Amino acid sequence: MELRHLQHFVAVAEDQHFTRAAERLMVSQSGLSASIRALERELQTPLFVRTTRRVTLTEAGRALLAEAERILAQVRAAHEAVAAVQGVLRGTLAVGTEQCIAGVHVAELLAAFRRRHPDVEIRLRQWGSAALAEEVAAGRLDLAFAYRVDADPDQLRVVPLTGEPMTVLCHPEHRLAGAGAPVTPEDLADEVFVDFHPDWGPRRATDAAFAAAGVRRTVALEVNDVHSLLDLVDENLGVAVVPRHFRHKRPSLTALPLKDTGEAAYETVALVPSPRATSPAARALMELLDTGARDAGT
Missing domain, CATH: 1.10.10.10 (Winged helix-like DNA-binding domain superfamily/Winged helix DNA-binding domain)
Incomplete structure (x- = not known):
């Protein structure tokens, strides 16, 4: 072959x-x-x-197809490894990310990478966490920043970055806003919810929290971007359960802690291939991340 x-x-x-x-x-x-x-x-x-x-x-x-993509990714990694030994990092760095990921400022990280390795072409794709995991495992992405996923350790390494609790965002005139007290999934049982597509990390975290509490909820308003979610809540069309750092994106909304969902209901991770399939560019990006390019608050 x-x-x-x-x-x-x-x-x-x-x-x-x-x-x-x-x-x-x-x-x-x-x-x-x-x-x-x-x-x-x-x-x-x-x-x-x-x-x-x-x-x-x-x-x-x-x-x-799945095996061919993995083989070609490993061959590409081998070529790039030889170039790296010769002192020059070349090739392509294909990165995936969710929107508004916590634990790393992706734009700043990629800018710092480009300054250090100008001969590497950077490609960026934005998807939900499940799709990102599939793309990394198949070799179509070198690494991705996503919500935690269950993965085959022979194909995918899950590197924790940061964890944070979930927060309820609502309009200042919403019935819950006046009390200003933490709420539980049970308190939200009859609410209209604004949320992301089921593949996105915040939606998966919220679904898991409500399932663990035994509370059924229906997402009436489903979006695929953060600004649309915030706009809908800002018009008092529903409430949203999101990672805590989202509260800084629309200060006009009321943010209420969500209780009984664990200390770190939302965990951001880096998804990286198995060591033999990890490209030199991906290793260089992770090393750069470890040296202090993380931004835990955005």
């Missing part, structure tokens, strides 16, 4: 189109098709279902 065959296979799987993949790889379409056929002959199974408009993966193709 040749690496170029795997590279061609991954490109077609990503683009779902032979012509577009060939243009991106700067190879002829006939050469790309021959490469895929050679791979299918070697594996003795079709990898794609071909139509006139697009191609989709077969079950065997989906199984191969």
Whole structure:
């Protein structure tokens, strides 16, 4: 099995189109098709279902894609490791993050990294924690900053960064705001909730806290960005349960501690591949983080 065959296979799987993949790889379409056929002959199974408009993966193709991405990530890490030994950090650093992550100021960290390693191309992607974990495990991201996840230690290392309790945000005229006292999940049982998509860390932390308390809740207003969440609460359309550091983003809202959810209900982590698959750029970024680039309050 040749690496170029795997590279061609991954490109077609990503683009779902032979012509577009060939243009991106700067190879002829006939050469790309021959490469895929050679791979299918070697594996003795079709990898794609071909139509006139697009191609989709077969079950065997989906199984191969995850392994091919991991193999290519390890090969890339090997090339970059050799360059690092020679004294120059090159290549690409692909980083993933959730919105408004605590424990690290991502923009400042990447700026400091660029100053130290100008020959490394930085790529940034923003997703929810579950998707970020999948991307790192598959080798499509070098590392990510996310909410804690359960992970296979052979594929993913979970490095704790910081923990904090959850806070309830509500409009100053909300019934709970006047008391100004900590609240429990039971106190919020009948409230209208504003929250993130289920994949985002704050939503996962809140869902877990309410499930542990045995309180059922319904998210009526679901968003995918912090500012929309704060705007909806600011219009008194619902309450939100968020990590404590969110209270600084909209001082006009009332912030109430949420009791009975543990000392650190929300934990920020770095998701890093297994040591053999960790690129030199990812190691350099983590070393930079450990030297004091964290910002625990934003």
